[in-house]
Amino acid sequence: MANTPHGGVLKDLVQRDLPLRAQLLEEAQNLPELILTERQLCDLELITNGGFSPLEGFMNAQDYHSVVETLRLKDGTLFSMPINLDVSSEEVDTLKIAPGSRIVLRDPRDEAPLAIITVDDIYTPDKVVEATKVFGDNDLAHPAVAYLHNRVKDRYIGGKVQAIQPPTHFDYVALRFTPAELRAHFKKLAWRKVVAFQTRNPMHRAHRELTVRAARQRYANVLIHPVVGLTKPGDVDHYTRVRVYQAIMPKYPNGMAHLALLPLAMRMGGPREAVWHAIIRKNFGATHFIVGRDHAGPGKNSKGVDFYGPYDAQTVVSKYRDELNIEMVPFQQMTYLPSTDEYQPVDEVPKGVQTLDISGTELRRRLRTGAPIPDWFSYESVVKTLRESYPPRTQQGFVIFLTGLHNSGKDIIGRALQTTLNQQGGRSVSLLLGETVRAELSSELGFSQEDRHKNIARIAFVAAELTRAGAAVIATPTAPYESARKAAKDIVQSSGGAGGNFFLIHVATPLEHCEKTDRKGVYAKARRGEIKGFTGIDDVYEKPTNADVTVDITQQTIPEIVHSIILLLETNGLL
Known part of the structure; x- marks a missing residue:
């Protein structure tokens, strides 16, 4: 079954039934309430604006178990990541949560009412099974597994949500688009083919070259779609990263690329995450999606071995290409050729040709110590932005x-x-x-x-x-x-x-x-x-x-x- 993006719970509410919003706001004043966590806030925003289509709420037990086991909702629709509203047993008892209960979900920053969930069911997950099936291992070195065991509460509640209002963002408002807004933007510009690029890291010359090459090969435009929700602990903060993205946008050919932010809470789930990202980008109007080396990988496990193979994500996305309705653009790592002053995929470089690379670890060392970062690796404006946030x-x-x-x-x-x-x-x-x-x-x-x-x-x-x-x-x-x-x-x-x-x-x-x-x-x-x-x-x-x-x-x-x-x-x- 193909994923067809709906307009979003919020869009339907705002455009078709404004009186309902006032009714929900009034009802919310008398309902038991849950203050969302940061991850739940990201999930709710993408449920209500259509980014997680076909989801219309947090997964009930049937959908949850089906997704964990088969990467599909109970009705057979492809969806690779469980999206859960976790609560404690104490909250279940205190709030008297039961099937049919209506609970207002509040923003953790200002406690504004965002949505009302009608509870389908309450269930207790097997976290070891969830970790093993979804992330491939129950190793606490995986950030999502550590989050699951240390921060996710012991009960899940499922049910559809009714949106009251979107979360209020004070940062980079002009760069935040709902799926419907971004699709309308592409239509206005007559962009028929759009290659989406997922990133949670600063971008450098290699990323620019990779995305330009992908767009030119497909006669398409580029959507730079970075994650600004939860990422991997220790990642560069999103304020610095967005300033980097803004600095690199003028380096694209005029009119080729567009920057929009994605309020996603990443799970670093490798192959499953890549499928999830493809579904999300389809909902946002992309026709193509770049999947590179170790896409959404969390690094090494407690034994020092990578959690996922370098191209496992490409393999799994290819398996579901007919259902995803978005074309994967596979890319290997890009490397610099000083002899021709250009970047090429590593698999296209002839033997014996000199190449240059700077690893993420080496880049961080140079930022810490003030050591030079060569022009062939990054742009002066990008390096300047990074040095402002990472002093010696x-x-x-x-x-x-x-x-x-x-x-x-x-x-x-x-x-x-x-x-x-x-x-x-x-x-x-x-x-x-x-x-x-x-x-x-x-x-x-x-x-x-x-x-x-x-x-x-x-x-x-x-x-x-x-x-x-x-x-x-x-x-x-x-x-x-x-x-x-x-x-x-x-x-x-x-x-x-x-x-x-x-x-x-x-x-x-x-x-x-x-x-x-x-x-x-x-x-x-x-x-x-x-x-x-x-x-x-x-x-x-x-x-x-x-x-x-x-x-x-x-x-x-x-x-x-x-x-x-x-x-x-x-x-x-x-x-």
């Missing part, structure tokens, strides 16, 4: 995260390190002492594992915001749980910009010394049972297995410890 290492922020038992010396190490960094100058330095944070940011929290996680998450959020602005942050919480420390690192490393540098320092001072030198007597109180859940006494401290530096004040002086941390920063080019 010596100007980037970082987090020193000191973890250890109470009275292990982590606070005095933090103060001494702050003094040393202030003495060196060049950055603002912030010290987030565990007790200070407890008093100022987390005074309402207790010491349960859940509350400790919340406290560490708040510290990580503040640290990420500061480091993104180029500051040095020293944090000294006890942080007894490995999962909370890992989550803190993930928060900082996903902050983008000039931040993302995170170093874990384990202050491994033995419990006996911490207890012996405890002048405040808190260990004695814990021993007597006057303090419950005290780390090291009646609550566990999970020793880090991946610390960047391990120190012990019974074996080293404070100046020696501080110097070892300074050497760590110098080795990483941050000082």
Whole structure:
């Protein structure tokens, strides 16, 4: 069955039945509500504007299981990615969610009512099966698998949605088109053939050459259609990327290309994702779709092997070409030939001809260090834009995260390190002492594992915001749980910009010394049972297995410890 793009739930609502919007807005005031996650917000926008056609809501159990197993909805229509509205069991009970319930879905940014879902069913997914079938592996090194297990809640609700209003965007409004708007734009320009190019990375000369070649071979125009929703953690932020896309558009022949943004939450699902992307681009009016090497691949698994083969996505899209109603344009990696000053697909380069390439890792190194980036690789305007967001290492922020038992010396190490960094100058330095944070940011929290996680998450959020602005942050919480420390690192490393540098320092001072030198007597109180859940006494401290530096004040002086941390920063080019 072919996918035929509908006009979108939202388009139908706005154009044909404006009174219904007022009715839904009034109804929404009295309905139970769900605040969407960022991914759910992206999914809802593309459901309601027709980008996910033929979907008219979040998948019910029958459609979900069918898509997971067969890449098809229950009625046989091709659709390769499960689109789910996940909720917790507590939310199901609190909101009294049941088949037939109507729930208002609200924007997480301003809590505006966006849509009302009529619940078909509530079901519990097998996340291991979902990960294995959809992403090919249950390996947490895959970002979508990690998201599934760590952030997706335990129940799914399915049902059609009625749109109230689209999400409000304040950025790049002129570049945001619904499928109906983009199809109308192509019709106005008499573009009969459109080659869509998917990207979540900055574009350089190779990408420009690839898309121009694809368009000329098909006598078509080019749609540059980058993702500006959720992408892979650690990717370049979308503000920087859009400025790069805007800088590269004048490099296309006049009238050949058009730039439009796609609010998609990527899953990095390789072959399945490529089929999904093709369906979406068909809905947006494209007639051709470029599928390159390792399309939407997340990189390597926990064993250091690529999750997907380099051309698996092309193979799977080819399998469904008759149903997709969009022609795949397969491309291999482009490489630069200095002898002719041009780019060619690697499979078309004769043996013995010199080629030049710069990997993504090497590009990031050059951006960090200020090393030159040659004109043959990228355009001056693109490099200038990237350098604005990625200053040299010596100007980037970082987090020193000191973890250890109470009275292990982590606070005095933090103060001494702050003094040393202030003495060196060049950055603002912030010290987030565990007790200070407890008093100022987390005074309402207790010491349960859940509350400790919340406290560490708040510290990580503040640290990420500061480091993104180029500051040095020293944090000294006890942080007894490995999962909370890992989550803190993930928060900082996903902050983008000039931040993302995170170093874990384990202050491994033995419990006996911490207890012996405890002048405040808190260990004695814990021993007597006057303090419950005290780390090291009646609550566990999970020793880090991946610390960047391990120190012990019974074996080293404070100046020696501080110097070892300074050497760590110098080795990483941050000082």
